[in-house]
Amino acid sequence: MSIGIVDVGIGNIGSxxxxxxxxxxxxxxxxxxxxxxxxxxxxxxxxxxxxxxMEQLARAGLVEPIRRFAMxxxxxxxxxxxxxxxxxxxxxxxxxxxxxxIPGQVVAMTHSHLxxxxxxxxxxxxxxxxxxxxxxxxxxxxYFVHSFRLAAGDATAVLAETExxxxxxxxxxxxxxxxxxxxxxxxxxxxxxxxxNFCAWDAAC
Amino acid sequence: xxKRRIIPIELLSGxxxxxxxxxxxxxxxxxxxxxxxVYSDQDADELVLLQIDREGxxxxxxxxAVTRIAEYCFVxxxxxxxxxxxxxxxxxxxxxxxxxxxxxxxxxxxxVLTRIAERYGRQAVVAGIDVREEEGRFVLYSRCGRQRExxxxxxxxxxxxxxxxxxxxxxxxxxxxxxxGYDLGLLRKVVAASPVPVIAAAGAGHFLHLKEAFDxxxxxxxxxxxxxxxxxxxxxxxxFLKNQGIPLKRI
Numbered sequence: 001m002s003i004g005i006v007d008v009g010i011g012n013i014g015s016x017x018x019x020x021x022x023x024x025x026x027x028x029x030x031x032x033x034x035x036x037x038x039x040x041x042x043x044x045x046x047x048x049x050x051x052x053x054m055e056q057l058a059r060a061g062l063v064e065p066i067r068r069f070a071m072x073x074x075x076x077x078x079x080x081x082x083x084x085x086x087x088x089x090x091x092x093x094x095x096x097x098x099x100x101x102i103p104g105q106v107v108a109m110t111h112s113h114l115x116x117x118x119x120x121x122x123x124x125x126x127x128x129x130x131x132x133x134x135x136x137x138x139x140x141x142x143y144f145v146h147s148f149r150l151a152a153g154d155a156t157a158v159l160a161e162t163e164x165x166x167x168x169x170x171x172x173x174x175x176x177x178x179x180x181x182x183x184x185x186x187x188x189x190x191x192x193x194x195x196x197n198f199c200a201w202d203a204a205c
Numbered sequence: 206x207x208k209r210r211i212i213p214i215e216l217l218s219g220x221x222x223x224x225x226x227x228x229x230x231x232x233x234x235x236x237x238x239x240x241x242x243v244y245s246d247q248d249a250d251e252l253v254l255l256q257i258d259r260e261g262x263x264x265x266x267x268x269x270a271v272t273r274i275a276e277y278c279f280v281x282x283x284x285x286x287x288x289x290x291x292x293x294x295x296x297x298x299x300x301x302x303x304x305x306x307x308x309x310x311x312x313x314x315x316x317v318l319t320r321i322a323e324r325y326g327r328q329a330v331v332a333g334i335d336v337r338e339e340e341g342r343f344v345l346y347s348r349c350g351r352q353r354e355x356x357x358x359x360x361x362x363x364x365x366x367x368x369x370x371x372x373x374x375x376x377x378x379x380x381x382x383x384x385x386g387y388d389l390g391l392l393r394k395v396v397a398a399s400p401v402p403v404i405a406a407a408g409a410g411h412f413l414h415l416k417e418a419f420d421x422x423x424x425x426x427x428x429x430x431x432x433x434x435x436x437x438x439x440x441x442x443x444x445f446l447k448n449q450g451i452p453l454k455r456i
Contacts, residue, residue, distance in 0.1 A: 012298060015279075015303075019279055117326065119207075141455050164207070188248070190456065
C-alpha cells in the first residue's frame with residue numbers, strides 16, 4: 001500500500017503526513033498526474049477558500065485525474081476543505097465547480113447566534129456503518145475548523161452529522177470516496193483510527 | 206455542542222520543558238517532545254507551547270520544537286513566545302502549529318494580529334494577556350512579565366479582539382506555579398468583556414480549580430504545574446470533571 005497526499009499548496013500537509021506515518025503507512029506526495037500511478041489510496045486535505053483551491057488543483061492538472069482515480073474505484077478521502085471539494089459546487093470565494101464526486105453544494109453556515117468559524121471538539125452522530133468507521137463509537141468528538149458546510153444533494157451519501165446551530169454532514173461517502181469535515185489528523189486516537197481504516201480500505205464495500 | 210477543553214501548557218527554555226513560579230526561577234521538568242506525546246495520548250484537547258527564552262535565536266528554537274512535537278502529537282497545537290511578524294507566524298504554521306499566541310507585540314503593533322488573521326483565519330490567532338494585581342487593580346505586563354503596560358485590561362481585550370484575535374489566554378503572573386487556583390475575579394472580568402473564547406491559565410493545582418474556571422466562563426483551562434508535578438494527567442482530570450457535569454469530548 002502506498003498512500004498519496006495531494007500537495008499543491010491548498011493546505012498544510014505536515015500534520016496529515018505525520019498522522020498517516022504514525023500508523024505505519026508509506027506516504028507519497030502527489031503534485032502531478034504521474035504521481036497517482038504508484039499509489040493505492042489518495043488523501044485530499046485542504047484549508048482556505050473553495051474557488052482558490054479548485055484553481056490550484058486545475059493549475060496542477062489534477063482535477064480530471066483525481067476524478068478518474070475515484071471513478072475507477074480507488075479509495076479517495078477528502079479532509080475539511082478537501083471534503084467540500086468533492087461536492088458539485090462551492091460558494092466560498094465566488095461560485096466554482098467542484099470534483100462532483102459527492103452530490104451537493106457547499107454553502108456558508110448561516111445561524112446567527114453562534115460564532116463562526118465553528119472551531120473545536122464536536123460530536124459526529126453516525127447514521128450508517130462504513131468500513132472506515134470500524135471501531136469508532138457513535139457520538140465521538142472530532143476537531144472541527146470551518147465556516148462553510150456541505151448541503152448534501154443525496155441523503156444516502158451522508159454517513160454522519162454534527163450539530164452546530166444546524167445539523168450538517170460531517171462525514172460523507174459514496175463508492176470509493178469518503179470525506180470528513182473535521183480533521184482526523186488532529187482528532188487523536190479516533191482520528192488516527194479513521195485514517196488507519198481508510199488506508200486499509202479496499203473500497204469494495 | 207462544543208466541548209470545554211483541558212490544555213496542558215508547556216514552557217520551553219533551552220530546548221527543555223521548564224516550569225516557573227511567578228514567571229521566575231524556571232525549573233527543568235523534562236523533555237518537551239516526550240511530554241507532548243504523553244499529553245496527546247492521554248486525551249489532552251490541545252497543547253500550548255510557549256518559548257520563554259528571550260535571547261538570540263528563540264524563534265528558530267520554537268520552530269524546531271514545534272516540528273519535532275508535531276511528529277507525535279495529534280491534537281491542535283498553539284505556539285508562542287517572541288512572535289512579532291506574519292513571517293514568524295508563517296514559520297510556525299508550516300512547522301505544524303494550528304494557532305499562534307502573541308503577547309508583547311500586541312502592545313506595540315496590533316496590525317500583526319490582523320495580518321495573521323487575514324491569512325490564516327481568526328481561529329488561528331490567540332492573544333496572550335499577562336496580568337499582575339497591584340493595589341486591587343489589574344495591571345498588564347508584556348515581555349514575560351518584565352514590562353509594565355499602561356493600557357487597561359478592558360481596553361486591551363477590546364483592542365486585540367478588534368484587531369483579529371480569535372481567542373484569549375489570560376494568565377495571572379501572581380498565580381503562576383502557585384497551584385492555589387486561578388484568579389477567578391480576573392477570569393470573570395475577561396470573560397464578561399470578551400466576545401471570543403477565553404482560556405484560563407496560571408494557578409491550577411487541583412482538578413476542582415479546573416471546574417471553577419469552567420464555572421467562571423472559561424472555554425479552556427490551561428495547566429502547567431498540575432500535570433508537570435505528581436501523577437495527574439488530562440485523563441484523570443477529565444474523569445473528575447465529567448462527574449461534575451462539565452461537557453468534555455468523548456474518546
